[in-house]
Amino acid sequence: MPFFLLSASSSARETATEIFIYSNLSVMALFSQFFHSKGFSSVEIGILMAVTPTLSVIANPFWFKRSSRKGGPSVMGTLSFVSAIVVWGVFLTPTFESSLIAMSLFAFFAVSVIPISESVVVPSLRSKGKRFNRARAFGTICYSATALISGILLSRGFVIIFIIASVSLLTAAAVSRTYPSKRILERNESEMDSTPLPIEFYLLVLAGVASITVGAFGSTFLPLLTSEMGYDLSSAGFSFSLMALSEVPFLFFAEKIIDRIGNTRLLLVGIFATGLRWFLTSIAPSFPVFLLFQALHGINYIVVYYSVTNFIHKNFEENKATRALTIYWMSTMGLSYLLGSVLGGVLIRAFGIRRMYTIAGILGMVIAASFSLLFAALRTRGRFINR
Secondary structure, three states: HHHHHOOOOOOOOHHHHHHHHHHHHHHOOOOHHHHHHOOOOHHHHHHHHHHHHHHHHHHHHHHHHHHHHOOOOHHHHHHHHHHHHHHHHHHOOOOOHHHHHHHHHHHHHOOOHHHHHHHHHHHHHHOOOOHHHHHHHHHHHHHHHHHHHHHHHHHHHHHHHHHHHHHHHHHHHHHHHOOOOOOOOOOHHHOOOOOOOEEEEEEEEHHHHHHHHHHHHHHHHHHHHHHHOOOOOHHHHHHHHHHHHHHHHHHHHHHHHHHHOOOHHHHHHHHHHHHHHHHHHHHOHHHHHHHHHHHHHHHHHHHHHHHHHHHHHHOOOOOHHHHHHEEEEEEHHHHHHHHHHHHHHHHHHHHHHHHHHHHHHHHHHHHHHHHHHHHHHHOOOOOOOOO
C-alpha cells in the first residue's frame, strides 16, 4: 500500500474511503432509472428500490455486531468486496422476480458499506485530531463527479454504472486493509455500558426519519420525474451531480455552523428545506429552473444526517455510539427509504408523479413546523436541553 495511506499524520486513508464508498452510492441512485429502462412499473420500481432499506433493518445490526467482534476494517473490506461481485446479478437478471432476488443479495452487503466504513473513519480521524467534515466533503465531490460522468455515459448503456460500482467497491476493499484491525468490544457483555440513550437522541432520530422519508421519496423517483417532464436521459445524472456538489459548502463549514446554531436548529433547517425543495421541483417550468432547485439538496439530507451523527459522536462513548448508530441507520436507511420507495410508488400510481411531489413538499414543511413546536415545548419544560 502507498505510504501516504498508512501515515498516522495524514487523513488520506479516510478521505479515500469516503471517495470510493460515495462513488458507489452515486451510481446506486441511478438504479431506478435502470429498472425503468427494463419496462418495470412504478410500483415494481418502488419495491425494488425498497429492498435496500428493508434489508437495512436486518443487515445493519448484523454487520455492526460483526464489526464489534471482528473489527470494523475487516468487515468493511468484506462488505465492499462481496458487494462488488454480486452487484452484477442486478445487471444480468431480466425479470422483476429475478431482479428482486438479485437486489436482495446485493443489498444485504451493500447497505452497510457506508455505515460500517464511517464507524471506522470518524474515530480514526478523531484519534489523529482531524475533523470528519473535510473527508466527507471529498466523498460528496466524488459522488457529484461520478453522477455527472455516469449520466453522460448512459447513452452507451447502463453497464457503465455497474462497472463504476464494482471498481469503486473493490478499491474501498483495498483501502480497508490499510486500517489497523481493532475490536470495539474488548470487555464482556456484562461489563458494557447498557444505560438508556437520552431522549434527545430519540427525538432527533424521529425527526430525521420523518425528513429522510420525504427526501427518500423525492430522490428515488427523481429519474422518473425527469422522464415525465420530458427531459433528456442524462438529466437525472446531472441532477444527482448538482445535488451532491451542493453539499460541499456546508461540509467545509459544518463544525462551525453546528457550534453556532446547535444540532436541533440545524436539523429543523434541513427538514424545512427538504419540503421546500420538492414543492418547488414539482412546479418547475423548465429544466434549468428544475436543476436550480436541486441545489437546495445542499441543506437537505446532509444537514439532517450531520446534525444527528454529530450529536452521537460528540456525546457518546464508543460502545454507546455504536448502539446509537445502529438505531439511527436502521431507522433512516431502513424505515425512511422503505416508506419513501414502496408507499411512494403506490401513491404515484394513484395521484400522479408531479402531484405527489407537491404533496411531499408541503408535508416536509409541515413536519418541520411540528417538530419546531415540539422541541420548543420540551425545552420550556426543561426536558430537552440540546440546542
